[in-house]
Amino acid sequence: MPKANVTFEKTGLTVNVPAGTRLIEISEKVGASITYGCREGECGTCITKIVSGQEHMSERSVLEDKVLQENMAGRDHRLACQAQVLGGDIVVKA
């Protein structure tokens, strides 16, 4: 199964995870400061900055796009509860 390396910049930890894992599943285990609310992509609580490797993540859904836009989040932000890692190296600001 393909794997991805997700690095939490502030926490100093890189986690090697199976492709398809959602970012929030990793961050809450790592203890990074990403907080979640609804876990359904609606509340915007888990907006997270992706430092690099966005191309290795799942496409934004229409709902995620809408929530990010409503929260004035830039193109380098994702909802951790929605974004899945697909492979390669990804660095997250948390």
Place this chain on the structure above:
Amino acid sequence: MTRAPDAVEIAPGTHWIGALDPALREFDIILKTANGTTYNSYCVRGSEGVAIIDTVKASHAGEFFNRLEQVARYDEISTIVLNHLEPDHSGALPELMRRAPQAKLYLSAKAQLMLKARVKTADLEYTVVQTGDHVSLGDRTLRFFSTPFLHWPDTQCTLIEEQGILFSGDVFGCHFCDARLFNDKVGDFRFSFEYYYQHIMRPFREHVLDALALLEPLELKLIAPAHGPILRDAPQSYMQRYRQLASPLLHNEVGANTKSLLVFYISSYGNTALMAQAVAEGAESEDGVRVSLYDLQSSGDLPFVDLIEEADGIAFGSPTINGDAVKPVWDLLSSLALIKVRDKLGAAFGSYGWSGEAINMIEDRLRGLKLRVPIKGVRARLIPTEEELDKCRDLGKQLAQHLTGNIERRIISMTELLAQEQPHA
């Protein structure tokens, strides 16, 4: 006391048309008031239009419309400015929009969400504004300043450029009800001003400083907030007070390159105290970290809130009693909503007799407060062994290393991470 006033002219062409709520003793559950509050709304008349700045709580809409009608006709209203969409300022908005359908709405980008939640109309039209944007009323210009998170994401301030009048929303406001309205006429409201800052603005200290940088250069003649007295006497002094309140109480001896770690504990038999001492020792073994050790038993939580606001990391030691962390720990943790703690480093440890749930509970609370909790806490059954005290020293050392950035960059698999994250056995 003075009777409720009609619309009150606060400057040529500009009237207060808000509402008084003298019976209110508790605001939004969390705030006490000594004599109620006011919901301040304003009407600005220019040579080419009339603007309404904010509205009032829905329960006080009648009072607001009565005052509005004393100074303007609905068909004259060209502009409605929404500095803040909280219900106590937007309650009368749907009815105002119905009575003045031609009026254009101006609000911040973040306010769009709340506007749509407040006014459930499919064809809602509005204009998003930010710092630098303005609206002309002919001989009056309304200029907008984005001041987010004071105290909601949507908040902004609006200036009448020609007159130096700032409609500041909740900033510089307070819950104080006095029909004499102006700061040089009302009773002594200084405690309300300070209390309001501490409970409403303090968690957003960095945003307060950003807003002050934007507003301090303005030559203001008057500040017209959305609650409490209108500040026409020495308005700049209220900004200066905000700057003082947003600055640390005491000079911190810790230099820019030194990090601060606070270790709090409470201990019934001295066991959690031993662990706290070991955590502190471990942290002190690293250079560049100032470690402070505090017993929660004999202290109230408020001074500690001030210390935590300035700290980089906090660790809590609690015994488990009846399956829970103890009340002084929860009291302090529940007080942290008053300050910004996001991204600080957090950890937990403690001694227990039978079950030992306190550590996980504290860690969950710290995560809920958006702290980083990357190191699994340490717990020990009754009297910690030397090995367990070594684990506490290691916890302290790792906390210190995280604070100084001297952490070993590790790669771990998800399987290992999940195994490590299993609840304490």
